[in-house]
Amino acid sequence: MxxxxxxxxxxxxxxxxxxxxxxxxxxxxxxxxxxxxxxxxxxxxxxxxxxxxxxxxxxxxxxxxxxxxxxxxxxxxxxxxxxxLGRSYLFHVPVSGLIRERLPVTLALGLTGLIIAMLIALPLGIIAAMREGSAIDRGIMLIALLGQAVPGFWLGLLLIVLFGLNLQWLPISGIDTWKGYIMPGFVLAFSAIPALMRLTRSGMIEALCADYIRTARAKGLSTTTIVLKHALRNAAMPVVSITAVQLGFMLGGSVVTESVFAVPGVGYLAWESITKNDFPVVQAVVLFLAVIYIALALLADMMNALLDPRLRI
Amino acid sequence: MAPVLSIANLRVSFPRMEAVRGVSLTLRGGETHCLVGESGCGKSISALSVMNLLPRSAVRSADHIRFHEHDLLAMSERQMAWLRGDKIAMIFQEPMTSLNPAYTIGSQMAEVLERHRRASRRQALDRAAELLARVGITAPGMRLAQYPHQLSGGLRQRMMIATALMCDPEVLIADEPTTALDVTVQSQVLRLLRKLQQEMGLALLLITHDFGIVARMAEHVSVMYAGEVVESGPVEQIIKAPTHPYTRGLLNCIPVPGMTKPGEPLGSIPGGVPHIGRGFLGCGFRERCPMAARECAEPVHLHDAGEDHFYRCRLPPDWKLDASP
Structure with missing residues (x-):
């Protein structure tokens, strides 16, 4: 029933x-x-x-x-x-085939970026909220501020110099092995971390002040349950929305990152076709990225409805 | 009956004010003790101090806060968490915001038993359904699957009470449990609380601003003003012979069956609660007191007014307001 x-x-x-x-x-x-x-x-x-x-x-x-x-x-x-979607003037093949070919690379890169961003931003945001106003909180917020100020392509070049050329731990371009995803994934994640972290922090601070948290404490629940079950779920909604938007940014922003690291994805395709006036491809990529944005927003709404029963009616 | 909970000389201060100034009270097993006073007199803060649920900016100190022989002041937060919701439960004024909007009634009730009794979800939900039925909620099975926003205020408060009783606590602290409810629902919830308290032998610490509720519910009452207990004693005796000028004023404001004459206007106490900063001395009520004198600015001690009946005022217990100026 x-x-x-x-x-x-x-x-x-x-x-x-x-x-x-x-x-x-x-x-x-x-x-x-x-x-x-x-x-x-x-x-x-x-x-x-x-x-x-x-x-x-x-x-x-x-x-x-x-x-x-x-x-x-x-x-x-x-x-x-x-x-x-028409034919490419440059490659003389259908545009849809070009996108289909390169899409898995971009998606894999975007998801890598998203996972790295969440693994870093969520715990730091939660810790900052639990220690609001402390030195730890201020330190974490300072990292967020630095993160916002550093442009992705510059960070990408720095990483290439450090890990690719000097230490030679990671490949400097291409995605021949999974290691090729690490640096571009991190650069993509870096742009998303500050927003995700701030929103997690402010959402958690608000949730931790709520009356239902006092009730949860009065019930004698453990700190872990109070923070991760009662507060995080209520703080999660704006975070989910911004995560979807950030994933959209990452997929769109992969135009720059993919060209820095020579990753043959949709972003690299877009950059190539813009420089070579391949209009059907440009048009198709724009349309395609827009559809991804819309799909992500829809997904975020649905996840929020799962999180908050009041939105379902 | 031996005291279940006893507080001695509790003080709570915030950066800019002294919220509680030396409160002592004793709660005996199976008895209802009312803490009554205006908003801001420190009654909720006193209750939260017992649970160690004060806001971070508050500083708490006391000679002792004892639950049976355990000193709650010496307990770590972890030890307190095992006591809360198990031996000492608390319900709050706002049933609307005190429940988590994201989880079902069943989930929010069951987690108490899962935590304190290591019960399975199934067992915990069975216990929850049983208690929902006991607090007069029909179709408990359906309610367990509902979310707080799908329930009325009265139902939510009943559910809060049922949640507090999940582990058969010895002490229930109820902070203005009916203030946010409709008048008709208030009366039902109070009757329910009284019934449960008697059936389960609970020691109930009931916080209220309404002397009508005190008269209906409690055996014992402590009247608070400006962070102090100004009078404490058996309810019957205090209603019959209030001693502190503030208690008399409060009782004057409400109709008491058998005491208030028909047609006589109810009284009011002029003025408001003073701001108590650091270093405040003397009686907190003196600015509003019809009997204030110069010595009221000096520390006032407790006086006996009968068996188990104390008051904090310089006046003799049988003082009379001099009608002729």
């Missing part, structure tokens, strides 16, 4: 969020189309700097760029809906 009720509220919740996500996807589709077409004369960029007016006219004709924008949009959107 209870389970049926639980499942039905959960399902209606998921359907409502899915519907909203579909609307956001449509918006992103329109915007990513608009941005590529507003960024200048596509035919001229494709033809390159040495092209004649006649060349440009031919390209315009061949790619159908002379048609009204609305017609071009529905043509493109129709193909996207069928899973056809």
């Amino acid at each position: 209870h389970l049926v009720f639980y499942l039905s509220t959960m399902l209606s919740f998921i359907f409502r969020r899915l519907w909203l996500s579909a609307l956001v996807c449509l918006t992103v589709l329109v915007i990513s189309f608009m941005l590529t077409h507003l960024s200048g004369d596509l035919a001229a960029s494709i033809a390159g700097p040495n092209a004649t007016a006649a060349d440009i006219a031919i390209i315009t004709k061949n790619y159908g760029l002379d048609r009204p924008l609305v017609v071009q949009f529905f043509d493109w959107a129709g193909h996207v809906a069928e899973g056809d």
